[in-house]
Amino acid sequence: MFPGTVRDNLREAAELARNPEKDLEAEMRAAMDLAELDRALLGREGDRLSMGQKQRANIARALMTRPEVLLMDEPTSALDPETAERLADTIRRLSVERMFAVVMITHRLAEARRASDFMAVMEAGQVIEAGPTPEIFGQTENARLRAFLESGRER
Amino acid sequence: MISVLQPSEVQDRPIVDVSSLDLTLAVGLILIAIGVSRWQKLGLEKDFVVGAVRTVFQLALVGYVLVYIFALDRWYLVIAALLSMLVVATHTAVYRHEESRRALLGITAAAMLLGSGLSLLYVGAVVVRMEPWYNPRYLIPLFGMIVGNAMNAAALAAERLRSEMESRRAEVEAYLALGASPERASREPVRRSLLASLIPTVNGLMVVGLVSIPGMMTGQIIAGASPLTAFRYQIVVMFMLASSVAITATVVTLWYCRIFFTRAEQLRPGAQASGS
Numbered sequence: 089m090f091p092g093t094v095r096d097n098l099r100e101a102a103e104l105a106r107n108p109e110k111d112l113e114a115e116m117r118a119a120m121d122l123a124e125l126d127r128a129l130l131g132r133e134g135d136r137l138s139m140g141q142k143q144r145a146n147i148a149r150a151l152m153t154r155p156e157v158l159l160m161d162e163p164t165s166a167l168d169p170e171t172a173e174r175l176a177d178t179i180r181r182l183s184v185e186r187m188f189a190v191v192m193i194t195h196r197l198a199e200a201r202r203a204s205d206f207m208a209v210m211e212a213g214q215v216i217e218a219g220p221t222p223e224i225f226g227q228t229e230n231a232r233l234r235a236f237l238e239s240g241r242e243r
Numbered sequence: 244m245i246s247v248l249q250p251s252e253v254q255d256r257p258i259v260d261v262s263s264l265d266l267t268l269a270v271g272l273i274l275i276a277i278g279v280s281r282w283q284k285l286g287l288e289k290d291f292v293v294g295a296v297r298t299v300f301q302l303a304l305v306g307y308v309l310v311y312i313f314a315l316d317r318w319y320l321v322i323a324a325l326l327s328m329l330v331v332a333t334h335t336a337v338y339r340h341e342e343s344r345r346a347l348l349g350i351t352a353a354a355m356l357l358g359s360g361l362s363l364l365y366v367g368a369v370v371v372r373m374e375p376w377y378n379p380r381y382l383i384p385l386f387g388m389i390v391g392n393a394m395n396a397a398a399l400a401a402e403r404l405r406s407e408m409e410s411r412r413a414e415v416e417a418y419l420a421l422g423a424s425p426e427r428a429s430r431e432p433v434r435r436s437l438l439a440s441l442i443p444t445v446n447g448l449m450v451v452g453l454v455s456i457p458g459m460m461t462g463q464i465i466a467g468a469s470p471l472t473a474f475r476y477q478i479v480v481m482f483m484l485a486s487s488v489a490i491t492a493t494v495v496t497l498w499y500c501r502i503f504f505t506r507a508e509q510l511r512p513g514a515q516a517s518g519s
Contacts, residue, residue: 090414091431104421146417153421 089134094125094145097134098152105153115152122178123148124171139166147175151182158183160192164199172196176203197237201225209233270295309383318377325386329355332394340401343502350498351397358491359389362483370479385480388459392444392484393491400440400492401499407432408503415503416510425504433496440492444485451481 090097098116101107107115120127123144129137137145143166150158160179164172176199183190194200200207201221208218217224217233225237273295280287312320333352337344363386367373373381408415411432418428451457459480463473503511 090417101421104418104423104427149417150421159420 089137089142089145091134093131093133094120094137094148095130097145097149098130101149101152105155107152107154116148119148119151122151122182124174124178140168140171143167144175147179154186155188158188158190160190162193162195164194164196169196169198172199173202179203209236211236266299309379312379312383316379318375321377321379321382324379324383328383328387328390329359332390336394336398337401339398340405342405343499346502347401347499350495351401354397354491354494354498355390355393357494358393358487358489359386361490362389362487365486366479366483384459385483388480389483389487393487396440396444396488396492397495399443400436400495403436403439404432404496404499407435408500412510419508419510425501425508428510429500429503433500436496437492440496441489444488448481448485451477457481 090100092100095116098119099112102112102115116130117127120130125141125144125148129141129145134142134145143163147160147163150160158179163179164175167175179190179192180203182188190203192200192203204221206219207221207224208215209224210216211232217230224233273291277288277291279285280291308324312324329352332355333348336351336355337347340347363382366385367376367382371381408429415428415432419425447455457477457480460470460473460477463476464470505511
């Protein structure tokens with residue numbers, strides 16, 4: 089988080105992206121809602137948030153820049169599974185509504201399945217399989233990938 | 244001590260000379276510092292011994308060198324003396340830095356040359372108006388004082404910037420991720436390291452005369468100058484320190500800061516990422 093309150097953080101992001109929105113306050117509230125963060129937290133100092141709140145505040149902050157492509161590296165790692173799933177749904181919905189692409193890195197198979205249209209599976213820095221998400225989770229000839237998907241089922 | 248400084252008494256009392264035996268007795272003071280280092284396991288015992296020996300030799304030597312330079316009175320000798328002071332100060336400012344020492348060497352030298360040079364130029368050309376312009380009697384001691392302070396400010400600024408960039412790594416990366424320039428992303432670390440390096444100088448301005456009686460003033464007074472002349476010089480020196488320290492610290496932080504980023508405006512991988 090940047091120094092200052094959550095509101096300062098969101099405003100800073102809007103300024104960095106030269107977001108011309110007139111009603112910044114309304115857009116901030118919308119971003120907070122989308123990231124499932126209580127609006128009352130807008131006035132709280134960034135360093136007084138919990139890890140999960142910080143992660144969601146970071147997502148709200150990223151939305152303030154009105155991205156065309158959103159790169160997310162483990163955006164839900166500090167969230168509980170249910171919230172993480174809801175957030176994945178939200179991001180998917182947003183990407184359709186606001187017309188941006190999302191590239192997400194995750195260790196959660198369920199999240200990848202739920203949120204993506206297309207996925208690449210990596211192992212030791214190498215892409216071992218890539219394709220439309222339903223195909224990856226459906227039939228695959230790749231034995232290593234099979235084992236990986238099987239092992240992930242319990243997680 | 245204060246009573247010695249009374250103007251009326253300066254003339255009629257002889258200057259107390261410090262004999263070689265007195266100097267030997269003064270070694271006891273350094274032993275106390277060595278004792279502390281040993282007790283708290285600071286590992287500075289050797290540094291103190293080397294430092295003490297260097298103090299004796301360097302000060303003895305500089306006495307003779309100054310007599311020589313004053314007598315010859317050549318501009319190139321004065322410039323050579325100033326440059327060698329700058330070289331030693333640069334080396335001292337960076338040698339405790341383990342990382343990016345090479346880059347810091349150039350940055351610190353340039354920053355101190357600019358900060359001290361400009362301040363000295365202003366004083367020499369506008370305020371004191373020396374005759375001739377290279378008058379070593381003024382230039383060498385004045386330059387020594389400002390370079391000494393600039394050296395500490397440069398070392399503080401660089402050290403603080405490195406630690407701020409490390410502890411605020413996540414914050415800096417977040418700025419970059421949202422499209423900020425490296426300058427914007429590092430504004431807070433830069434601000435904090437400038438603050439840290441300038442505060443000793445501000446404090447110095449606050450307490451001069453009340454707590455610290457500066458070396459130059461003491462020296463002039465002991466040598467027989469009127470405290471009224473000495474204090475005027477000291478005011479010039481204090482203001483000169485402020486400008487040289489400010490310029491030096493600014494150049495060091497802004498320039499050193501660029502080293503943390505790649506050409507593609509990414510933060511270079513550092514020793515340790517922490518926090519959020």
